[in-house]
Amino acid sequence: MIPGTLRRATAAAETRRVALIGAAPGSVEASWLAACAGPGLTVIGTGRDGPRTLSLVQDGVDAIVLPAAEPAYRELILTALDRGVAVCCGPAGSTNVPAAAELAAAARRSGVPAVVAFPWRVHTALRDARQAIAAGILGELLTFDCTSHEDPSGVVHQLDLLRWSTGQEWTVDTVWANPGAAVTSLGLRTGPSGPYARILTSRLGRGEPRFQLTAIGTRATLLVVVNPRDGAGLWRLTCGSSTGERVFGATSRNPYPEFLTSGTGPTFDDALAAHRLARAAERP
Missing domain, CATH: 3.30.360.10 (Dihydrodipicolinate Reductase; domain 2)
Known part of the structure; x- marks a missing residue:
């Protein structure tokens, strides 16, 4: 099943364009997304710096995937959610609760698939x-x-x-x-x-x-x-x-298939709750 929010109504063959942002070739995120490749899915890699990332969202990719919701990608994630582009990213490495709360609120407002990868x-x-x-x-x-x-x-x-x-x-x-x-x-x-x-x-x-x-x-x-x-x-x-x-034996922890097939997974509110606990642990 391809969620409506990941599907372009004008596409004759239901091809989705997914941009992998901020992940180097050969990274675990690139490998996980490559494992999802097949008919109907086009992956656009932008490398670590991703100079084209904001323009990709503005030009109409169906989803973006990032290793983590780091501060450098705040504007990108917010823009994607505002434009109805699905988002999947790992939690930020820092325990910035206000930033996590901002993303969670934006995800709730957007109504599009917004998933945090917890492998x-x-x-x-x-x-x-x-x-x-x-x-x-x-x-x-x-x-x-x-x-x-x-x-x-x-x-x-x-x-x-x-x-x-x-x-x-x-x-x-x-x-x-x-x-x-x-x-x-x-x-x-x-x-x-x-x-x-x-x-x-x-x-x-x-x-x-x-x-x-x-x-x-x-x-x-x-x-x-x-x-x-x-x-x-x-x-x-x-x-x-x-x-x-x-x-x-070896068992997958790839979080992307669920996101790409059903648009579901852990939410930004789940990430916010975990960040709040981690921040509480840092306080003296």
């Missing part, structure tokens, strides 16, 4: 983990632990994963970081008697990349371990003396 949401093992929590297989959720080592995605992605996986809103309770900020640990709660969550990130420049999610409930414990490089890992559910486990 961990796409991974099938983490989708299964979310479903297990929502279905009550774990019982009442007690703790949720998300640990990442040498994962380039960053804490905003882990905070979004916490909200999305549990379906609950959280507040920052404790913050610990070493002097060099290579290791950071956040403690979060939903309320005085609610579950407790920990988000731990380490960027020490050594060892293999590793992502691990552990959710403990009153009935069962769920463990998901993933290599951020290729998405391979294991999924294990333990209930009493019974354990079910599956090992999986």
Whole structure:
């Protein structure tokens, strides 16, 4: 299905023109978008600087894709949304809450597909983990632990994963970081008697990349371990003396197919909520 907002009414063959902006050839974003290529989809690459980007939006591309909603692309994103051009971008690397709020408000007003790419949401093992929590297989959720080592995605992605996986809103309770900020640990709660969550990130420049999610409930414990490089890992559910486990190979985290086929995905409001949590963790 091609969403109406990604389709030009004048196009005889429903060909969409998607501009990839700010991503160098060979980047993960370029590879992900190339994997979506096929009849009816034309990708226009502009490189990192993208001098033609604003004119592309003005001239009628159907969608723009950016690695992140960085300040340099603020005008471009706002112009695209105002002109009815669909937008998909990663969250900004900085915790600029006012900027995130401005983009979220513009996305709501536009009425066109406006998606923030959170690739961990796409991974099938983490989708299964979310479903297990929502279905009550774990019982009442007690703790949720998300640990990442040498994962380039960053804490905003882990905070979004916490909200999305549990379906609950959280507040920052404790913050610990070493002097060099290579290791950071956040403690979060939903309320005085609610579950407790920990988000731990380490960027020490050594060892293999590793992502691990552990959710403990009153009935069962769920463990998901993933290599951020290729998405391979294991999924294990333990209930009493019974354990079910599956090992999986390389698994995609490509967020673009959902955006291009249905115009859906995480919203700019989701990104705003994650940025607010990350900003709260920075305050003394």
